[in-house]
Amino acid sequence: MKKLKNKKLAIAICMVTLILSILSVGIYRQYFSGEIPLEIPYGEFLEKVKENQVRTVYLSDSPKLKGELQDGKAFITDHPRTDDLKEFLLVQNIIVEEVGQQHSMGQIITFVVLVGVFAAIAFILPKQSSKQASKEYDKMSSVEFSTQKESAITFSNIAGNEEAKENMMELVDFLKNPKKYERYGARMPKGVILYGPPGTGKTLMAKALASEAGVDFLAVSGSDFVQVYAGLGAGRIRNLFKKASEKGKCVIFIDEIDAIGKKRDRGGLGGSDESDRTLNALLTEMSGFKGSEGIIVMAATNRLDILDEALLRPGRFDRQIEIGLPDLKARQDILALYTRNRPIDNTISIEKIAQQTVYFSGAKLENLMNEAAIYAARENASFIAEKHIDRAFYTVIAGEEKKNRGNIKEIDRKITAYHEAGHTVATKLLCPENKVTKVTIIPSTKGAGGFSMNVPPDSMYHRKVDMFNNIKIALAGRVVEEFVFGGDNITTGASNDIQKATEIIVSMVKQFGMSEEVGMINYDILLGGSGGIDQRLAEICNNEMKRLYNETKELIKENIQLVSAIAKGLLDRETLKEDEIDMIIKEAA
Numbered sequence: 001m002k003k004l005k006n007k008k009l010a011i012a013i014c015m016v017t018l019i020l021s022i023l024s025v026g027i028y029r030q031y032f033s034g035e036i037p038l039e040i041p042y043g044e045f046l047e048k049v050k051e052n053q054v055r056t057v058y059l060s061d062s063p064k065l066k067g068e069l070q071d072g073k074a075f076i077t078d079h080p081r082t083d084d085l086k087e088f089l090l091v092q093n094i095i096v097e098e099v100g101q102q103h104s105m106g107q108i109i110t111f112v113v114l115v116g117v118f119a120a121i122a123f124i125l126p127k128q129s130s131k132q133a134s135k136e137y138d139k140m141s142s143v144e145f146s147t148q149k150e151s152a153i154t155f156s157n158i159a160g161n162e163e164a165k166e167n168m169m170e171l172v173d174f175l176k177n178p179k180k181y182e183r184y185g186a187r188m189p190k191g192v193i194l195y196g197p198p199g200t201g202k203t204l205m206a207k208a209l210a211s212e213a214g215v216d217f218l219a220v221s222g223s224d225f226v227q228v229y230a231g232l233g234a235g236r237i238r239n240l241f242k243k244a245s246e247k248g249k250c251v252i253f254i255d256e257i258d259a260i261g262k263k264r265d266r267g268g269l270g271g272s273d274e275s276d277r278t279l280n281a282l283l284t285e286m287s288g289f290k291g292s293e294g295i296i297v298m299a300a301t302n303r304l305d306i307l308d309e310a311l312l313r314p315g316r317f318d319r320q321i322e323i324g325l326p327d328l329k330a331r332q333d334i335l336a337l338y339t340r341n342r343p344i345d346n347t348i349s350i351e352k353i354a355q356q357t358v359y360f361s362g363a364k365l366e367n368l369m370n371e372a373a374i375y376a377a378r379e380n381a382s383f384i385a386e387k388h389i390d391r392a393f394y395t396v397i398a399g400e401e402k403k404n405r406g407n408i409k410e411i412d413r414k415i416t417a418y419h420e421a422g423h424t425v426a427t428k429l430l431c432p433e434n435k436v437t438k439v440t441i442i443p444s445t446k447g448a449g450g451f452s453m454n455v456p457p458d459s460m461y462h463r464k465v466d467m468f469n470n471i472k473i474a475l476a477g478r479v480v481e482e483f484v485f486g487g488d489n490i491t492t493g494a495s496n497d498i499q500k501a502t503e504i505i506v507s508m509v510k511q512f513g514m515s516e517e518v519g520m521i522n523y524d525i526l527l528g529g530s531g532g533i534d535q536r537l538a539e540i541c542n543n544e545m546k547r548l549y550n551e552t553k554e555l556i557k558e559n560i561q562l563v564s565a566i567a568k569g570l571l572d573r574e575t576l577k578e579d580e581i582d583m584i585i586k587e588a589a
């Protein structure tokens with residue numbers, strides 16, 4: 001609409017220019033003779049002079065000579081530009097007028113008119129479009145802005161995600177006393193990325209941070225910066241930060257950061273220039289402010305792995321906090337939160353609902369309770385009863401893949417639990433100095449069925465025995481699957497483990513001289529470049545792996561009780577922390 005208006009304006013200006021130019025040419029000509037002059041050869045002109053037919057000649061610098069005949073007709077001829085022309089004409093009794101002055105008058109008129117018109121174009125058009133742009137900018141900069149002091153979302157409104165909350169508490173202190181940290185030269189994070197599946201409370205977490213710290217909360221979405229107009233995205237970023245610094249202390253929240261922060265397409269097809277510019281603007285702005293100003297930029301994404309590395313560098317989003325799906329305990333807490341102010345039939349067991357809602361996010365649990373409340377209200381029931389929750393359950397999961405959930409899920413859960421228990425037991429027995437910080441059967445964003453956090457102690461070198469043990473730990477998941485469920489029921493869940501184990505064994509054989517059969521040879525050098533792996537090496541690696549697999553099997557066989565105990569713990573609680581694992585081991589011993 002606006003574009004159309006501008007086009008019309010441009011056309012109008014062009015028309016005016018044209019008309020004025022024509023007019024000015026007319027004026028200019030009129031100034032001389034009032035009619036179009038007759039062009040005659042110089043010879044003819046001389047003859048006319050001799051015949052006394054010429055009345056006036058207008059002398060000028062131009063290559064043409066103009067004049068008037070006795071009969072009033074205007075003529076034009078070539079200007080010889082001889083020094084004595086004027087004298088010659090005067091001698092012939094011809095009126096000679098120097099028209100340098102008049103001539104330039106005409107030119108000045110044309111010139112002035114043209115300059116005027118172009119100036120108008122130069123000023124009016126951009127003004128129009130800058131008016132439009134500034135309107136856009138205004139619209140853009142109208143970031144959702146809420147004074148969090150009023151909407152009091154605190155950490156008590158968020159259940160689960162304890163580690164993330166602890167992390168946030170630190171930031172609260174930083175926002176409250178930035179000077180304190182500055183005094184110690186501590187560089188506090190400017191940017192924090194919250195990553196995890198949808199609906200796990202990332203936005204909630206950022207809001208809580210702002211309100212606990214008592215600062216303003218500026219929320220935008222990454223997709224708002226993906227603009228059609230070039231440079232608008234970048235402009236909007238600058239606007240946002242300008243607004244933030246006007247606020248003083250505040251939390252900037254950028255949801256869906258991946259919309260602007262995707263890995264840049266190096267040397268690829270064009271078209272990503274615009275988002276590059278937006279991303280660069282963000283990086284520049286983030287480097288621009290000092291941590292002590294008390295501004296924290298929070299961003300949320302479902303995928304950390306697709307973000308450009310430049311975003312994750314120190315001084316930018318150097319703190320990354322995972323917000324995962326809630327485990328059993330967290331689901332209970334969330335459900336408790338959302339049943340607190342609702343009339344719930346006292347026969348309902350929150351624990352049971354929590355057990356039935358594996359892989360539900362916080363948002364889904366909230367949705368579940370809300371739907372149940374709606375069903376109860378429709379029936380004018382005095383309480384939200386089990387049947388309402390059951391119905392809500394199917395509403396919430398409707399549209400999701402229609403497989404026989406109950407069945408498949410249970411066996412999946414069981415396999416995952418045993419698999420992870422295998423890793424855990426192998427770690428505890430083979431590398432007791434490793435820390436198993438957390439084992440869970442709740443899938444992480446990386447897509448694995450479950451995972452164990454296994455942190456080896458820091459050391460400069462890796463011993464051969466440790467490397468073998470790490471291979472065994474990796475294999476233990478599959479070993480348990482085979483041992484418990486039978487060789488035909490092993491799953492694809494071990495693919496990452498197999499990759500890890502293979503990497504270790506190949507590097508031991510090819511690079512570290514740790515295989516007696518191969519000896520002290522680096523095969524990459526011997527075979528030139530990345531010489532790949534030859535048949536003999538493949539056989540050596542494979543045999544080593546078989547030996548390690550069998551040894552792991554023996555280990556698991558001897559400790560199957562322990563594996564079962566941990567698997568049971570995982571099935572009950574879904575996540576086990578290190579002290580809980582140690583407790584189970586102590587009890588099983």
Ligand SMILES: Nc1ncnc2c1ncn2[C@@H]1O[C@H](COP(=O)(O)OP(=O)(O)OP(=O)(O)O)[C@@H](O)[C@H]1O
Pocket residue numbers: 157158159160161197198199200201202203204205255300301302334337361362363364366
């Ligand atoms: N841990 C939790 N505790 C309490 N409520 C939660 C929790 N997680 C999610 N919710 C509920 O789900 C809603 C949506 O959460 P939120 O918008 O913060 O999720 P998100 O992780 O930002 O999602 P998305 O990635 O889709 O933006 C919240 O308003 C809240 O009602």
Ligand SMILES: [Zn+2]
Pocket residue numbers: 419423477478493494497
């Ligand atoms: Zn595994």
